[in-house]
Amino acid sequence: MNVPQTLEVPIKGMDCPDCTLHVKHAIAALDGVQAVEVFLATEKAVVSIDPQAVDLPAIRKAVEGAGYAVPELPVGEKTSSSLNEFSRPVLTLLGVVFGVVLFVVVVGEWLGLFAAVTERVPWPIGLAVVLVAGFPVFRNVTRAALKGQVIAHTLMTVGVIAALAVGEWATAAVVVFFMRVGDYAERFTTERARRAVRDLAALAPQTARLVRDGEEIEVSIAQVHPGDTVVVRPGEKIPVDGEVISGQATVDQSTITGEGMPVEVGPGSRLYAASLLSLGALKLRVEHVGADSTFGRVIKLVEQAEASRADVQRIADRFSAYYLPVVGSVAALTFVLRRDPLATAAVLVVACSCSFALATPIAMLASIGAAARGGLMIKGGKYLESLARADVLLIDKTGTLTLGKPAITDILVQEQRFPDKNHLDKEHPVSKSPPQDNQPVYGSVGLGEGGNREATLNLQLSTLYYAASAERYSEHPLAEAVRQAARGRGVGLSEPQEFEAIPGEGVRARVNGCLVEVGSRRMMDRVGAQLENEPDRSDSNSLLPYADLEAQGKTLLFVKINGELAGVLAAADTLRPEVPGAIQALRDLGLRRIELLTGDHPGAAATLAEGMALPYRAGLLPEDKIKIVREYQSAGHTVVMVGDGVNDAPALAQADVGIAMGAAGSPVAIEAAHIALMREDWSLVPQVFRIARRTLGVVKMNIAFTAVYNLVGLSLAALGFLPPIFAAAAQSLPDLGILGNSSRLLRQK
DSSP, rough: OOOOOEEEOBBBSOOOHHHHHHHHHHHHSSEEEEEEEEEETTTTEEEETTTTTTTTHHHHHHHHHHHHHHHSOOOTTTOOOOOHHHHHHHHHHHHHHHHHHHHHHHHHTTTTTSHHHHSOOOHHHHHHHHHHHHHHHHHHHHHHHTTTOOOOHHHHHHHHHHHHTTOOOOHHHHHHHHHHHHHHHHHHHHHHHHHHHHHHTSSSEEEEEEEEEEEEEEEEEGGGGOOOOEOOOOOOOOOEEEEEEEOOOOEHHHHHHHHOOOEOOOOOEEOOOTTTEEEEEEEEEEEEEEGHHHHHHHHHHHHHHHHHHHOOOOOOHHHHHHHHHHHHHHHHHHHHHOOOOOHHHHHHHHSSSSSHHTTTTHHHHHHHHHHHHHOOOEOOHHHHHHHHHHHHHEIIIIIIIIEEEEEEEEEEGGGGGGGGGGHHHHHHHHOOOOOTTOOOOOOOOOTTTOOOOHHHHHHHHHHHHHHHTTTOOOOOOHHHHHHHHHHHHHOOOOEEEEEETTTTEEEEEEEETTTEEEHHHHHHHHHHHOOSOOOOTHHHSSOOOOOHHHHOOOOOEEETTTEEEEEEEEEEEEOOHHHHHHHHHHHHHOOOOOEEEESSSSHHHHHHHHHHEEEEEEOHHHHHHHHHHHHHHHHTTOOOHHHHHHSHHHHHHHHSSEETTTTOOOOOHHHHHEESSSSSSSTTHHHHHHHHHHHHHHHHHHHHHHHHHHHHHHHHHHSSSOHHHHHHTTTTTTTHHHHHHHHGGGGGG
């Protein structure tokens, strides 16, 4: 038995989902092809073949026979201008220019102003204009017809043929014009999808610092193999998936896990390619590299999601599948019973109204324009249709529901272990005024029976003063959270002496003569502080009960002053203030299944989800999220995914509708998603659902009106009351009604 071979074949000329089907069928028909997947976003086909039965030249010939091209250069490299690449924009430009000009001429003819002009244009020239401008449309309709498929353009093409048959070339040109307008939106969306994958791939590290024979050499990532040792320095991206064998560091893994808090790593920790090393230096043993790394799988998942996502069939396509046979039957019956070619042509012309082509795209474009003014970027009308039918909403946590940066949420202090507070008052006084009602007192213990709210606040301010002063020059994200907490409570900072940053642990400094150490549990264990997970809470002299905070997934900073543990600061990502109201608004719209998905700590997810009564799944990688989306889709649900980071990109692409938090989100997430919120405002999420439902209602109204109008006109033409020339004019009359109804969407807020 021959071993299968996998080929990646670049494909040029695909600009719609139907194109991928044409290419897939052409390749699959070859003997020796075992499996084929065609990716529109990356313009390639992945083909599994029997190399003894088929080869690349045979595949190229099949693709070219289907009307597409296989360039010699690899996918993603620029080729020189070919006739195929040059002719498409030229034909498109001609279609638009002639379409606009002819549209103006026809309108003038309706008003009796341009009759002389249209009469002077020979019919063969009009025919040539229609054929040139509409060639891409006619080609797709022909391919669909050969496969027994009916699309919206099929109906319009029948109208064009009928208009040409009775000499109405100008009317045929107008029909072509509106078909091409719809194509522009689809082509734009396709190009955005392609750019998303290119931008995602650009984030992957291209080189690595490899250790060979005791020396460090920088090599291409292709030269790194599992088992090798690589070195990563501060500010560099981690080039591989691997295990830390030496060093301590702070690593930002949000690109992969979505976890907003940086993590402290040391020997034995496993890291992902494309993560950012903030502080410290590491040596890693390579486990996975390139396409086999977690980040490489993210790229692959985005490609597969773009290929496997079931495209929402347009309303016009569904209507055409039923309407076109009715029109053809009436035309045939008219010819059989009346033996009148003109009446038969009139039936076809009046039934295939331009208003039918306008019914869906004009409403969609009106909503997309209105939404853009309100901070919503919607990449295509079909996503509005899917959104209107959605019944499942999946939400990422970090950077989506939350602000994506740490903030101090709790300060635990104990009076007996704290240095002389009078020293603080003399050297660097802080506000001692009672806090306002809207200023919460952080959780605290160890105050004794005489503790009160003001005393608690003063101890917390003292803790912040020492910790923030020690962290004054630290670049760690948690240090900024401590400084921000101090600034927010009016605490000024002192100049630290003997400052030392310890990668992976914390900082040590002298503040007003006191030795202050602020850092992780690892640092406290190393310097000898006794930490207990379950202290005796009845003893005011006991150590601080921080175990509950750890269980909530919060990051703890221990503050040690002159060798004594004085307090604990807890940091966590914070919920966006408008989120609870937005979630309730979504429930009010009837969206009952809303679930939280996150790569974060289960405790942090539970704390956030329980507050809003949301089910959740935590500790997820990108492939886990996309599996959950597919599970819902396989059960018949229409899924909406909201996310903001690279780790969300596969799920955003796989979902029926992906919504990206635009302003704070990753550019890759914005490109992979179908809708982007250009403001960090969660109230836009229920708003876009409302826009989608209203738009779908207008579209259905437009189609119903067009169908009734056309059926009335069809009946009149079949009975001989509507000659072809008047049928050609009558088919454009409902356009005003469609435009007026759709224009209501422009006024929505």
